[in-house]
Amino acid sequence: MPLAEYRRKRRFGVTSEPRGSTRKPAKRRALRFVVQKHRATALHYDFRLEWAGVMHSWAIPKGPSLDPKVKRLAMPTEPHPIEYNAFEGIIPEGEYGAGTVMIWDRGIWVPEVPDVAAGLAKGELKFSLHGDKLTGSWVLVRTGRRGEGRPSWLLIKHRDEAASTSDIAEDQPRSVVSKRLLFEIARDEGGNIQKAAEGDPPALVRKAIQNPDLIAPAKTSKRKSVWHSNRTRGPTGRRPAPSGSKKR
Ligand code: MN
Numbered sequence: 001m002p003l004a005e006y007r008r009k010r011r012f013g014v015t016s017e018p019r020g021s022t023r024k025p026a027k028r029r030a031l032r033f034v035v036q037k038h039r040a041t042a043l044h045y046d047f048r049l050e051w052a053g054v055m056h057s058w059a060i061p062k063g064p065s066l067d068p069k070v071k072r073l074a075m076p077t078e079p080h081p082i083e084y085n086a087f088e089g090i091i092p093e094g095e096y097g098a099g100t101v102m103i104w105d106r107g108i109w110v111p112e113v114p115d116v117a118a119g120l121a122k123g124e125l126k127f128s129l130h131g132d133k134l135t136g137s138w139v140l141v142r143t144g145r146r147g148e149g150r151p152s153w154l155l156i157k158h159r160d161e162a163a164s165t166s167d168i169a170e171d172q173p174r175s176v177v178s179k180r181l182l183f184e185i186a187r188d189e190g191g192n193i194q195k196a197a198e199g200d201p202p203a204l205v206r207k208a209i210q211n212p213d214l215i216a217p218a219k220t221s222k223r224k225s226v227w228h229s230n231r232t233r234g235p236t237g238r239r240p241a242p243s244g245s246k247k248r
Helices: 005-006 081-084 116-124 181-191 195-196 202-211 218-230
Strands: 030-037 043-051 054-060 070-080 089-091 101-109 122-132 136-145 152-157
Touching: 030 054, 030 122, 043 070, 043 081, 043 116, 054 081, 054 116, 054 152, 081 101, 089 181, 101 181, 101 195, 116 122, 122 218, 181 195
Parallel strands: none
Antiparallel strands: 030 043, 030 101, 043 054, 054 070, 070 152, 089 101, 101 122, 122 136, 136 152
16 A cells, blocks of 8 residues: 555545545556566566556566466566666676567556555556557466565466467567567677577578678678678679778
């Protein structure tokens, strides 16, 4: 009960201060959610729901499933700042979570319970998502303790029009913001391309390997391709080199 202390200190028959409500937590502004595909030591999807000024977070090894029969393990992690929602890039080697982070989906979420804090405390939170990829009704439910660690949760899709047996993690592997795959983020941002590629669909990686320019780090590949095109295409007349370009 996030408002318990606030309420205990006030007498609402006397003060005109509002009693406050947790039923509609953010009527003035929608609550945000983000799913970040994270190729760290192991691939996982960081599922984050904005609540009470932070992003409550779960790491989902296999990512969300649209199939109501499939329960996806969701390990709670520490709440993240809301600003983290915009992060897509590289966490340097040796740092916590080292690897490549992709903004896989984002949008707003709407609680389907009257009291989100109570749902989080109780270990059962029903909500709907309005993202680019994820929509419809879902539940996060706590399953009890595993050994000494934090209790694990499950993310489960409810039955509705958005339910499907298709594999959305496989079918829609790109960043919702930049449309890049993990290896392309690593390539552009100076990360470990090979490690990142292990989190992309193998068929797309195989296709990319056929065009070495796609996997070469951006700056190097640009310089080389300009240099080559000036030397090889210039004499053919298809694409004359600008004057002076050979000196570069
Ligand atoms: Mn993570």
